[in-house]
Amino acid sequence: MSKKASESVLSEAQLDAINAYWRAANYLSVGQIYLQDNPLLRAPLQAEHVKKRLLGHWGTTPGLNFVYVHLNRLIRERDLNMIYVTGPGHGGPALVANTWLEGTYSERYPDVAEDEDGMRRLFRQFSYPGGISSHVAAEVPGSINEGGELGYSLSHAFGAAFDNPDLIVTCVVGDGEAETGALATAWHSNKFLNPVHDGAVLPILHLNGFKIAGPTVLARIPEDELLALFRGYGYEPYLVEGSEPGPMHQRMAGVLDEVVERIQAIQKDARTNGYSTRPHWPMIILRSPKGWTGPKVVAGAPSEGSFHSHQVPFGNVAGSSENRTLLQDWLKSYRAEELFDQQGKLIPELAALAPRGERRMSDNPHANGGMLMRDLRLPDFRDYMLDLPQPGALRAEATDVQGRLIRDVLKLNAKTGNFRIFSPDETLSNRWRAVFEVTDRCSTAEIAEADEHVAVDGRVMEVLSEHQCQGWLEGYLLTGRHGFFSCYEAFIHIIDSMFNQYAKWLKKSNEVPWRRPIASLNYLLTSHVWRQDHNGFSHQDPGFLDHVTSKTADLTRIYLPPDANTLLSVTDHCLRSRNLVNVIVAGKQPEWQWLDRDAAIKHCTAGLGIWGWASNDRDREPDVVIGCAGDVPTVEALAAVMLLRELAPQLRVRVVNVVDLMTLQPPSAHPHGISDKDFDLIFTHDKPVVFAFHGYPALIHRLIYRRNNHANWHVHGYKEQGTTTTPFDMVVMNELDRFHLSAAVLDTIPNPDSSVAYARQVLRDKLLEHRHYIRAHGEDMPEIRDWQWH
Template identity: 60%
Template sequence: MKQREKKPTFAESQLSASELRQIDAYWRACNYLSAGMLYLIANPLLRKPLHVDHIKKRLLGHWGSDPGQSFVLVHLNRLIKKNDLNVLYISGPGHGAPAVLANSYLEGVYSEVYPDRSQDEEGLQKFFRLFSFPGGIGSHATPETPGSIHEGGELGYSLSHAFGAAFDNPDLLVVPVVGDGESETGPLATSWHSNKFLNPIRDGAVLPVLHLNGYKIANPTILARIDPEELESLMLGYGYTPHVVAGDDPQVMHQLMAATLDRCLDEIRSIQGEARRSGKAQRARWPMIILRSPKGWTGPKEVDGHKVEGFWRAHQVPITDVISNPAHLKLLESWLRSYRPEELFDEKGRLIPELRELAPTGTRRISANPHANGGLVREPLRMPDFRNYAVEVAKPATITAQNTFILGQFLRDVMRRNMNNFRVFGPDETASNRLQAIYEASKKTWLEEYKPEDQDGGELAPDGRVMEMLSEHTLEGWLEGYVLTGRHGLFNTYEAFAHIIDSMFNQHSKWLEKSVREVTWRAPISSLNILLSSTVWRQDHNGFTHQDPGFIDVVTNKSNVVTRIYLPPDANCLLSVADHCLRSTNYVNVIVADKQDHPQFLSMDDAIRHCAKGAGMWDWACNDQDGEPDLVMASCGDVATVEALAATAMLREKFADIKIRFVNVVDLFMMQPPSEHPHGLSDRDFDSLFTIDRPVIFNFHGYPWLVHKLAYLRHNHENLHVRGYKEKGNVNTPLQLAIWNQADRFTLAIDAIDRIPRLQVRGAHVKDWLKDQIRDNLNFAFENGMDRPAISDWKWPF
């Protein structure tokens, strides 16, 4: 790594008097628009004295970070024009959306996307009116915001999104503004380490701007209060070269910011140029900027004797009670007029030509960058034929395979065909989840120290395409940034620890839902694909902490427009599901598949048909072909299916005249009616499959109440009896864990006997035998530390 270089000085890149005047005027225009959005419903250019009729009845929005973000945006415009740069901007403090919106409006992009918010006084008035207004413009950098890939409502992900966008985009410069409040979140604090995964040959650059305005909603920020040298040391420790831009005098700050950006760009070009000329990708000390400016910069200094600018009171609406308080109305007018809008806009209400020339043109405009509308640059994956990876199944449930190992072979060849736009992400679990075949195509990205022993199974390389870091937050953020900018990927993780990204999933789903339903100008992006492996039923060795199938419960709470959940029972079904998910757009696809050896049930042709239906009968496991069943035995999930089949086999062996229909569900949302989810089975098909009056024993991979939640509107719901995981676990054998949660073959068979009327008396002896089996198998597990071979090696007997 290079040694720390000296900070840029004021004189290194000084603006001319004309440039300084123009940049400051453009910045004033941005700030005026940002303030106008908060307050004005009429009189947008103050061509009349300000009156209460010009003020919104409800004042909503945030001012505090707007001037600082506008300051960055204005100077990025200068840098782009000077160097013909391709820049993607990310607003970490999403509350600062007025700055992003103002810049988009002044660039002309906003009016191109929304012609009714035109470049004139009438359009400006509508622009102001709609901000933070019902049916109008959101108060964050929402999907409706041109140029945005990051809403910034929930804090912590701006850096990981930025690096995800930069991967495999060698000509892109991503500039995330990180709020000093955001910097206190765990995900953000860890994501500073993303610089250690940025390859200067094949990737773009990320120039973080840490915006220190000193305050959150009502508290000071940590990084703004620690000693400046300590902060610089922190950034040095993260591996950056920090450059400080600090002050409150706009004239001085403009000069310093211009010089600093020029210096940072020189450093970036030097790093990339050296690596690309030599062909050697090494860890670099990338630049970053510490921007220290007052919160609510250029806003009112005081209101009613209380400090506002440079204090937490500037966070939201700095002057309240404007309609009812004449003094506040006067103060607001004085503040707005301090930007001198009459100098900035012509008689029609358009930005004057001299200032319009400061903005880049075409797709070089920040809010018109095509990477921010990733579907525009997305190329479909070149897919191998997943059928070529099939497991040969001559007879159901007589051979075993590691389902995710087979998937890994398929993903290996997906990667080989798409070495510039497909990556796999995992928190040190890719090999653990049996996806290690991917390393035959590409290794794990690693630009740090490489030791001799790493050659023996380390699977590390500077140009690796498998992204591993023990931070689910960072990995999920990378993947989101990657797909939002038009690429493809898959995130694999232990099922129990997917909860770490619950909220990130929530936010991405909200973004997708809004994009799909309302923002028609956003082109479809690749789906966010999540593989949950090392699942609850095979975490018998790690114990209770690793047993939690509840991530899919979280997924079912989100919009049915964008969520999909698949639980393939075997390898061939997993291949079919994975192929479908990797080809899809605008979804969050969650695939649940364990990594251990499991019985294989369906040939590839049968698996394709079964997955296409999403749920269906397995004829080879049924014996009700000539009439109606006495019982429906259903399953969803790989281990759940084995136990349900074993229960079915025992019942058929003990009661030859009992008719059992076996149903397997791959697509969990099939359980809902189509009124609740587009994948839901019609009532007619559901009733045909599950009957309207027969008992249904449903063995489920996850928490049993989830199935009841999804199926509560179904006609036969009162006869639906669901088994699943019920928070009973420890270091167990697989069968012991199933027994503790009453999801084992013996308990399922007892459930069936209890619910088939003609077995109430006939079944008594078999029930006793089944209870003995439970006790005997538990005792065997306690004594031997393993299950009986008859259990672990079970095969379908018919």
């Protein structure tokens, strides 16, 4: 059987007060959906009092209000440090209502005061032009989870709890949300929570039975099967179910008391005696009617307890006196005159139920993480840079060098516990092997003798779910910490939509003055398209860059460092940045190194520049510019330069490398964009540009379409051609190789003579020779494998 409260824990006075507070929150929630005036119904409801467009979601809201008031009792009585994460999509009315009741909303938005006029503004602004959205967005105090897209609440909650030993994160999971893949996997986050130094997550699965128009899966399976499911996940489930407010309040209060005591007992034992075995953390299954306390029947169809109450239970209120009467009766059922005084303020005996100051969930600093964020202690990245006597003098694995820097970031911040690595089982594969010198992979599940670098206190968060890595990191950052997400380039697409939501959250946060800046979300994308020749077509996709550039320019940065020293400089910059999404693309295979310490720092600071040592145009204007962005494109571009010296020595060639992709845009489009004057000086205002790019060629054209000479750019990149083949054949298939690049340069020569025809034939023959060689030998030609800049 499930755990249930065995006795009433609330006195009659407590029960009445808690129920009254719940009624107040429900009243405010209905008012936000329907009303624009007459907020306390001091006059009969008229058409002009009701919004013409009725938007919002009622069905989940009363359950969220129910949980909120009970958590307030716990916080107040036990002095808990708690935040509230809500997964049900558009539960905005509930959170806005509760933050207004406890005063935080009016503190953040003084125009929405704690009186009748403030209530009117509160109602009118909801889902209204110039107002606020219908879901729990960045504008809502106390929130760290965007309520628009479903599936991420629980991973956010666990991310918030990591390294927050005194924090309890209560996370309400909607039964519709529970059907998403991201949420279904997130239940396993309990295998990574260490009660010694982490906080606790209290999941509350809210079963109200319906999605928009159909039943939910978990609400329709037998109770024993449901409980067995969560026991199988490793939780201790407690069941609270019913529809009568009085008994439900008693059950919820009793269960919450027991659950918190269980959490505190787990933590006390682990912090006193040390970690021994993974605990079975408690969770609650709350089963209540959808649209609870709303109209029972609307137009002859059931409303409360059915999908009809999911959004707005009934419309056409302004145009129908019958519906206005229905709405008025519904609102009056909460007896607002008993809850608010003549000025429209919550009566003192109910206001006293809310916690005070930062103990209010809407004012908890963990939900405004910049208030708690401490800068990382960072080593000097210059100390890790490779000694390079001249360009192309040695080969190295760039991400291996970067990994040594990340190792020492972990070491320097071990005591503060505010930096973690997140990766879907790819930390070692992506050459961050050095981090395992100072920490391990985190797991509080069983650790086998054959495991390597796995420990209960590891700071490398590896789970084969990009969704969880992203969600954990978001929760970690939003509560004031720092992190890095390392991923195979092709599979970062799995979190495209999560990235969308997070970018939108940051954009709104930047518009909210009380939201403090947080550490940037940093991606390392490696095992990239040009070195996935062994895994084949499925692993070859650089399109995340296109996705990132579609977002607001003041939020996103893309870096394509060509070697280890530039990668170190970029990494240091990203770790110091705030309120951004930084994408770094860098290969993990041995590649030639190009820039020494000083040159790398200057190059990264500028974002792009002419590589004079590879160019031969100092004495006059170039005939052609060869541009490149990305490590493999840089190698191929420089190899093309060497070929052209032999095949067309008369050509004056300028080489331009781009590290910061956004510098290609004008300053009006991106804050990192260089001026048109500088752009023309570097790329010329009329000479052909052959550009070797890491990603899809169309992206470069998109970035530069407003520049002079755009029509004279010839971009080579990934053309969706791939298979399991040799590394060089991958670039050949996409015409990014040195031979195709050289041919493209020759094609720009006006009035070519016979020497150009002979040079083109040499290049054609080399491509044929390559094709025959790899099929005969299974590897690239020696002149490709052993190529070196000179």
